[in-house]
Amino acid sequence: MGEAATVILPKQSVFLSKVMDMLPEGGHLSMCLTCGLCASGCPASGLHDMDPRKFLRLCALGQDEMVLSSPWVWMCTMCQRCVYACPMAIDIPRLIYEARAAWPREDRPKGILGSCDQALKNESNSAMGARSEDFVFVAGDILEEVKEAQPAWEDMQVSFNRPGAEYFLNQNSREPVTEPDEMVPLWKILHTVGCDWTYGTIGWAAENYCMFLADDAAWETIVRNKVKAVEDLGCRYWLNTE
Amino acid sequence: MYAVRAGLQKFKITPKFEIESIIRLYARWIREGRLKVSSDWNRELGVTFTVQDPCQLVRKTYGDPVAEDLRFVVKSVVGEEHFIEMYPNKSNNYCCGGGGGYLQSGYTEERRAYGDRKLRQIVETGADYCIAPCHNCHSQIHDLSEHSGKHFPVVHLWTLICLSMGCLGENERSYLGEDLASVGL
Structure with a gap:
């Protein structure tokens, strides 16, 4: 059984554009093939119903509110295995870092x-x-x-x-x-x-x-x-x- | 190490020194014959070891060459036949969950769930010991071992190097299991 579909309204992500502007070649953040190699090899996959592919897809679909409020950014260790496994070398850990940085300082763990x-x-x-x-x-x-x-x-x-x-x-x-x-x-x-x-x-x-x-x-x-x-x-x- | 190396890059600082890891030096010193380690102590005992590749050191800094150095040191110290690999390993290794601030984040349950993959990987090797040459890895894997009730010892590399040279003191053995508690004393 798959998960029930979640209906979301695609938007432009302010967050994603901001991070892409910071990185050489935009951190390849727009090149995701949705293959799932990142998620399948990520020990944080499934915690709080999140995984690296899902996180990136939510960014791509402009769901900034969800992305920037998810505590999952503190459950990813930024170990970079996803980048290593990714055929497009997408810098997801940097996205996580910037999502952490977007939390008000006093609200961080x-x-x-x-x-x-x-x-x-x-x-x-x-x-x-x-x-x-x-x-x-x-x-x-x-x-x-x-x-x-x-x-x-x-x-x-x-x-x-x-x-x-x-x-x-x-x-x-x-x-x-x-x-x-x-x-x-x-x-x-x-x-x-x-x-x-x-x-x-x-x-x-x-x-x-x-x-x-x-x-x-x-x-x-x-x-x-x-x-x-x-x-x-x-x-x-x-x-x-x- | 990664925090300084990445920080230098990020904040565009060119230091007047180089960054070095003791793991690479251990390997060099053994190759040069300056660190006279031996695995003789383990020939009869046959204690088996696996090793955690720290993400910060391997995947995020020096890549597979330092993972090879790490294996060279471990095999020189415990004996090649007593070393067992986890899979996947080296640059493709799974993070143990000790990094990223996890140990201080308060998300203890999540941290242990994260570490479960590492725990299973270690247990599947069947090794008696896990060597964790990184402080965060050491804390995390030690916690995984104790919390799961598996109770396999988790050791620093320096402990085994001194053990293999016959110079590990009595007070320097807190992480050794009972089987090695008095070896070489």
């Missing part, structure tokens, strides 16, 4: 909003609100413990803000905040290979919820803070732990 605001408040950019002085303290504390309990690692070092280090290593704040021992295996690996690395006290937190919040200004602030931190130390690489 509180957890994502709160994580972004925490990151903005703190020079660490930690979504968990971790302060840099705590990070420095925790790292030092754990390092001492390791040296004491595992003498083979007596020479291991962890530096902060060391100018000219080759790698500026960022760290998800989950580690210093909730499971600092998880940093140790990483330090051991870096020490074993003789990697020239440093942590920084500015912009060290790897996570970035402002992008997920679709808040361009906040996202840009965070990226610029991180870029400046790495450049101020003159590091050659910004190293991600994943």
Whole structure:
């Protein structure tokens, strides 16, 4: 049994035109063949009665109200598998991003909003609100413990803000905040290979919820803070732990 | 990583540094012989592993070459015969549902429904462990494993690298299952 037909009156989508104007080649958003490869390979298909093809079709038929009020935009992870599978390389995730951005900021999911605001408040950019002085303290504390309990690692070092280090290593704040021992295996690996690395006290937190919040200004602030931190130390690489 | 890389592009920033992923470095360091890993510890044990390809790292950043690096590292550390692929994989992999802010969005039920496809994919491999080399993937898959009652351990790659070098400390084993809790201690 198929679903009952929904009667809608096709309109011109202001939203779709706006997004198409932003993208090179309009993000191919007008090229949908309705084949459904996007929807069949999307883990979010079916949640809240929505899927990527349906979302794009609703846009194409000008149903802006429905598209811009659907909570489904927070259930798509913008993982880009739909673009990868699509024969026309249609940028549906960008459409989702802009639909998120069209929500009044205060109406966006509180957890994502709160994580972004925490990151903005703190020079660490930690979504968990971790302060840099705590990070420095925790790292030092754990390092001492390791040296004491595992003498083979007596020479291991962890530096902060060391100018000219080759790698500026960022760290998800989950580690210093909730499971600092998880940093140790990483330090051991870096020490074993003789990697020239440093942590920084500015912009060290790897996570970035402002992008997920679709808040361009906040996202840009965070990226610029991180870029400046790495450049101020003159590091050659910004190293991600994943 | 993706947030910075995409941000640089979006906000037209040209940095004076390059972006690097530790996964690529692990692979390089093993190839260069600087990271002396071995899968000997697992020869008798025969513990099996599958790996999650993080969307941000693979499909959205470096593509299949980094997925190959990831497999090279995993196989070097656990033994080729103890690695089991999920299908589809690499750039065509399914997202686990840990990205996009899902973990903080409050849509917990939807997040788990989303993750069900990933959960089934992992369970179908029959592997004892899932390696999740991304924080959001790790949190999400760990939650899927516990919430579903499957209770397969979900581990970071650094844990296994140190385990394979015989240098994983006692306090660094929170995500290992009982079978590996004391290996190499």
